[in-house]
Amino acid sequence: MRNRGNIFQNIDRVTILLYFLLVFVGWINIYAAVYNDEHQSILDMSQNYGKQLIWISTSIILILVIFLIEAKFFSTFSYVIYFLMVLVLIAVLLVGKEIAGSKSWFQIGSFSIQPAEFAKFATALALAKYLSQIDVDITRLKTKLFAGFIIFAPAALILLQHDTGSAMVFVAFALVLFREGLSGSLLVLGFVLAVLFILALLINKFILIGILAVFTVLVYVLNKRLRKKYMIITGLFLMAAVYILSVDFAFENILEPHQKNRINVLLGKKKDPHGVGYNVHQSVIAIGSGGFSGKGFLKGTQTKYDFVPEQSTDFIFCTIGEEWGFVGTFVLILLFVALLIRLVILAERQRSRFSRIYGYGVASVIFFHFAVNIGMTIGLFPVIGIPLPFISYGGSSLWAFTVLLFIFVKLDSVRMDLL
Amino acid sequence: MRRNLSGRKYIIIAIFIVVAVIFVARLLYLQVIDDSYLLSAENNVLRKNTIYPNRGLIYDKNGKLLVYDEAAYDLMVIPRKVKTIDTVEFCSLLGITDSVFISKMTKAKKYSRYKSSLFLAQISKEDFGFLAEKLYKYPGFFVRSRSLRKYPKPIAAHILGYIAEVNNNEINTNPYYSSGDYIGKSGIEKFYEKELRGKKGVQVVMVDVHNRQQGSYKNGKYDSIAEAGKNLYLTIDADLQEYAEKLMVNKIGSIVVIDPKTGGILTFVTSPTYDPNLLVGRVRSKNFQMLMKDSLKPLLNRAIMGTYPPGSTFKVVNALVGLQEGVLHEGTSYSCNGPQTTPIRCTHHHITPLQLKMGIEQSCNPYFWNVFRSIINNPKYNSVEKAFGSWRKDVTSMGFGKKFNTDIPFEKPGSIPTLDLYNKIYGKGHWNALTIRSLAIGQGEILVTPLQMANFSAVIANKGFYYPPHLVTAIGSKENKIPRFHEKQMTEIEEKYFDVVQEAMLNVFEGEHGTARWSKLEGVKIGGKTGTVQNPHGKDHSMFIAFAPVGDPKIAMSVIIENSGYGSTWAAPIASLLIEKYLNDTIVRKHIEKRMLDGNLISRE
Numbered sequence A: 001m002r003n004r005g006n007i008f009q010n011i012d013r014v015t016i017l018l019y020f021l022l023v024f025v026g027w028i029n030i031y032a033a034v035y036n037d038e039h040q041s042i043l044d045m046s047q048n049y050g051k052q053l054i055w056i057s058t059s060i061i062l063i064l065v066i067f068l069i070e071a072k073f074f075s076t077f078s079y080v081i082y083f084l085m086v087l088v089l090i091a092v093l094l095v096g097k098e099i100a101g102s103k104s105w106f107q108i109g110s111f112s113i114q115p116a117e118f119a120k121f122a123t124a125l126a127l128a129k130y131l132s133q134i135d136v137d138i139t140r141l142k143t144k145l146f147a148g149f150i151i152f153a154p155a156a157l158i159l160l161q162h163d164t165g166s167a168m169v170f171v172a173f174a175l176v177l178f179r180e181g182l183s184g185s186l187l188v189l190g191f192v193l194a195v196l197f198i199l200a201l202l203i204n205k206f207i208l209i210g211i212l213a214v215f216t217v218l219v220y221v222l223n224k225r226l227r228k229k230y231m232i233i234t235g236l237f238l239m240a241a242v243y244i245l246s247v248d249f250a251f252e253n254i255l256e257p258h259q260k261n262r263i264n265v266l267l268g269k270k271k272d273p274h275g276v277g278y279n280v281h282q283s284v285i286a287i288g289s290g291g292f293s294g295k296g297f298l299k300g301t302q303t304k305y306d307f308v309p310e311q312s313t314d315f316i317f318c319t320i321g322e323e324w325g326f327v328g329t330f331v332l333i334l335l336f337v338a339l340l341i342r343l344v345i346l347a348e349r350q351r352s353r354f355s356r357i358y359g360y361g362v363a364s365v366i367f368f369h370f371a372v373n374i375g376m377t378i379g380l381f382p383v384i385g386i387p388l389p390f391i392s393y394g395g396s397s398l399w400a401f402t403v404l405l406f407i408f409v410k411l412d413s414v415r416m417d418l419l
Numbered sequence B: 001m002r003r004n005l006s007g008r009k010y011i012i013i014a015i016f017i018v019v020a021v022i023f024v025a026r027l028l029y030l031q032v033i034d035d036s037y038l039l040s041a042e043n044n045v046l047r048k049n050t051i052y053p054n055r056g057l058i059y060d061k062n063g064k065l066l067v068y069d070e071a072a073y074d075l076m077v078i079p080r081k082v083k084t085i086d087t088v089e090f091c092s093l094l095g096i097t098d099s100v101f102i103s104k105m106t107k108a109k110k111y112s113r114y115k116s117s118l119f120l121a122q123i124s125k126e127d128f129g130f131l132a133e134k135l136y137k138y139p140g141f142f143v144r145s146r147s148l149r150k151y152p153k154p155i156a157a158h159i160l161g162y163i164a165e166v167n168n169n170e171i172n173t174n175p176y177y178s179s180g181d182y183i184g185k186s187g188i189e190k191f192y193e194k195e196l197r198g199k200k201g202v203q204v205v206m207v208d209v210h211n212r213q214q215g216s217y218k219n220g221k222y223d224s225i226a227e228a229g230k231n232l233y234l235t236i237d238a239d240l241q242e243y244a245e246k247l248m249v250n251k252i253g254s255i256v257v258i259d260p261k262t263g264g265i266l267t268f269v270t271s272p273t274y275d276p277n278l279l280v281g282r283v284r285s286k287n288f289q290m291l292m293k294d295s296l297k298p299l300l301n302r303a304i305m306g307t308y309p310p311g312s313t314f315k316v317v318n319a320l321v322g323l324q325e326g327v328l329h330e331g332t333s334y335s336c337n338g339p340q341t342t343p344i345r346c347t348h349h350h351i352t353p354l355q356l357k358m359g360i361e362q363s364c365n366p367y368f369w370n371v372f373r374s375i376i377n378n379p380k381y382n383s384v385e386k387a388f389g390s391w392r393k394d395v396t397s398m399g400f401g402k403k404f405n406t407d408i409p410f411e412k413p414g415s416i417p418t419l420d421l422y423n424k425i426y427g428k429g430h431w432n433a434l435t436i437r438s439l440a441i442g443q444g445e446i447l448v449t450p451l452q453m454a455n456f457s458a459v460i461a462n463k464g465f466y467y468p469p470h471l472v473t474a475i476g477s478k479e480n481k482i483p484r485f486h487e488k489q490m491t492e493i494e495e496k497y498f499d500v501v502q503e504a505m506l507n508v509f510e511g512e513h514g515t516a517r518w519s520k521l522e523g524v525k526i527g528g529k530t531g532t533v534q535n536p537h538g539k540d541h542s543m544f545i546a547f548a549p550v551g552d553p554k555i556a557m558s559v560i561i562e563n564s565g566y567g568s569t570w571a572a573p574i575a576s577l578l579i580e581k582y583l584n585d586t587i588v589r590k591h592i593e594k595r596m597l598d599g600n601l602i603s604r605e
Ligand SMILES: [Zn+2]
Pocket: B336, B337, B338, B346, B347, B348, B350, B363, B364, B365, B366, B367
C-alpha cells in the first residue's frame, strides 16, 4: 500500500508521452487542414482547430478525473458501466439526431456527442470483467457465446444507427479473445472467411466453387494422410460453397446500395472516379503529391479545396501525407506502432487478469482504428468512416479514446497494489 | 491448469508490425517511388468542373414538343476569393438588395470558404448579357451554365410536374446529387427523374495558384462525359389537352380521357390549374407560395388525389356485378314508387315496373337497391359476408379501391369498404344488405378518383378489360415502349354482360328520355352515364362517364365538375365536346361550346 498519497506515482511515462505527441500532431494538422487567411490564429474558437483545443483541454480534465478515481472502481462497476452504455445506445436510437445518414448523435446545445465512441471502453471493461473470472474458460462454448454476446450487443445497436464503421470496430476484440486462449485456428478461420468473402465478390461464384472443388480433389488425391479424413474435407468444402453462395446473396440483397458501391469500387469492379472511388483517388493524390519530404506546413493544396472530403476528421491522414510527406507518415506510423507495442508490454506486466485483458482491449481498438483509417486513405480498405485515434478532429472521438487509454494507464499505475 | 498463453503476445505484436510495414510500403510507393502524383512545381491544384447534361425533352403523342431546356446561368461564388468590391453596383447589376447580398454571402461562407456555392440561381440569357461584361470586376464570382425548363404551351402542368433544386434530405439519401442540382419534384418530372436527368460529367483540370486553367489532368483519365437525359414520349394529345383545359376554365374539377385500346391517358385535366412556366427559375418559390395560398388549391391534382363518392355512375358497376353473379338479367324487373319507395326513394319520374336498361337510363334508385340486395342475399353464397366478399372482388377487379401504380406520383387508392370495416362498425353478423344499402347507389363508404372512373369507362368500352392508365408510352425513342403498361388486366365480369349495359348507356344519349340527350353528337354513338355526387358543403358535384364510338371505342373518359348540380348540365356536354374534338377534330356545335367556355361556376368568397 505504498505511494497512496500521490496519484501520479507509477504512471507509465512512455504512454503519456506518446499520447501527447499524437494529440499534438492531430491538432496542428487539423489547423493545416482547415487553415485559411481570415482565421489565422490557431486559437480561433470558431474553427475546428480552436474547438479541438477545447476538446484537448477537457480531455486533460478527464485524465485527472480518471486518476482521482479508485482503480477498483473500474473493475467493480464494469458491468454497470456497460449496462448504462447499452441503455444510452438504445436511447440514441429513439431520440438521437441524424447527422450524415446515421442516427447516432445526441445534441446538447451546439455540441453533438456520439455515444458509439464511448461504447468501446465500456465493452472492453465488461469483457475484461467477464473473462477475468476464475471459473471462466474460453475453450468452452458457453464462454465463447457469452463473450461474443458482450461484444456484439453494442455492435448490433450501433449497426441499427446506420453507423457501420463504428460497429465494425467491435471485431477488434477478437484479438483480446485470442490472447486469452481462443483457438488460433478460429482466427485463421476468420481470416480465411474474409479472404473467401472478397474472392466471392471478385470472382464468379460458380467458378470459385469449381476452383475449390478441384483443390479439394487434389488434396484428396495427393495427400495420403488427409485422405482418411475425407469426411472432414468434403464437409469443409461444402461449408465453403454454402458460405460463398450466401456471401453473394447477402451482398446482392442485404447491403445498402452505397455500401455495395464502396466495396465494388475498392475491388475495382466498378469504375466510378467521381463517386466513392473519386474521394479515395483524391485522397491518394493528396498523399502521393506530398513526395518524400512533403510540401511543408500549411502549404498543402489538394487537401484545401473540395477534393478530399472530411479533411479534418476521417481523412486527416491526407493532410499529414501531403504536407509532411513520407517522412511525416512514416513517423506517424512509427508513433502508433510504438504505442501499440507499449500497450502490449504494459498489459503483459499486469498481475490482475482484469487489467491485462482490458489492456489488450485498448490496444485492439486503437489498432483497428489505425489500420482501417489509414488503410482507407491510402486506398487499401473500403471507405469506412472511423476516425484516426487522437488525431482526427472531434470531441466524442478524442474523449472516448482518452478515457479508453487512461483507464488502462490508471490500472497499470496501481498494478503493485493489487493482490 | 491453464495453458501458457503469454507467447501469443508475439503473434499480436507481429500482426501490428505486419500492418504497419504494409502501410509504410504502400506509402513509400505512393509518395516516393511513383511520381505520377507529384504535381508540378508551381503548386498546381486540381479542380473538378461539373458538366451538366441537358435534361430530356418531353413530347406528346403526336410528336409535339411539350417541354424543352433553355440556357440559363448560375452565379457562383468562392467566398475566400472575394475581394472588396463595389457592392452597390454589384447589387444593382443583379437586381438584388443589399441585405439579400449579405445573407447570400453569409450562407456561402457558412457552407465553405474554399468551395464554390450557388450565389444566384438561374439567371436568364438576357440578364446574363449585362452581367458577363462586368463580371471581371468581381473576383471570386463566376458563372456556370445551367438550363431552365420551358413550356411552349402553358398546359398540362400537373402531368409534367416541375423540377427544383435538391434539398438536403435528397442530397443525403442519393449520392448522385450535390447542392444546386435540380430534381423532379412532381409529375413525370419526378417519376422519370432517372431517365430525364441523364448523367453529369466531370472534367478534372489543373489550375495554377491564380485559378487559371492549365489543362486536363492525366489526359482526361478521370474525366467522364456528360450523358444527355432521355426524351419521353407521352400518351397525351396536346390539342385535346389544351381544349379540355379551356373548357374547364372557371370550373373546379377534373377530366381524365383514356384510349381504351392502350390505357394511354390522352388528356388529364385538374382544374383550376396553373401555367407550368410559373414554377421555373428564380420566380419559382414566390409563385409556389402564391399557388399554395390560393383557396381553390390549384396545386392539388384532383384527378388522382380528389376522392369522391361516385354516386349514380356506380349503379353501372352494381349492374355488372349483378349480371356476373347471376342474380340480374336483362329482363329482371322491379317496381318503383317514386319518392315514396323504401328504403331508398327515387328521384326521377318514369314508368314502373322497369327493366335493367331503363333502370340505368333513368338512374332509378329503388331498382338498384333491389339489384344490390339480390347480390348480397345471393343464395349461392349462404352468407352475407361471402356474398359481400364476392361483390368486393368483382368491384376491385375493375380498378377501384387500389392504385394503378403506373407513372403518376401521389396517386390515391380511393376506397372500397372491406368486410372488416363493417364488422368493426356494426359487429360481426349484425349487418346485412339493408345496413349497407347506400353502396347500391354509390354512396356511403365508397370513394373513387376521377382516374378510376375514367378507367371504369374504358372497362365498359372494352367489354371487360383494361390496360393500366399511364402517361408515358416510350422512353428514349418512340419505339422503346414500356412493357409493363401493356399488360392486359381482365376484370371478373364476362364480356357478354356488357352488351346490355352499353345499350343502356347509349340510350342515355340516344333515348327519348336519356339524361344526356341534349348533348348527343350526330353520327357518333356515345355511351354515357350521369351521376350526382352529394356534397355536404354546398351544391352537388356532377360526374359523367362516357366512351365512344360504341362498338369500336377510341376514347373513354370521366368528367367531374364540382358544385355544378346535375351531370347533364355541365359534365355531359363537356364530355361530348371532347369526343367531337378527338374524333372529328372540328367542333360543329358552336352554341354548346360557347356555353361551356363561358360558364363560370366558381364563386370566390
Ligand atoms: Zn325509380
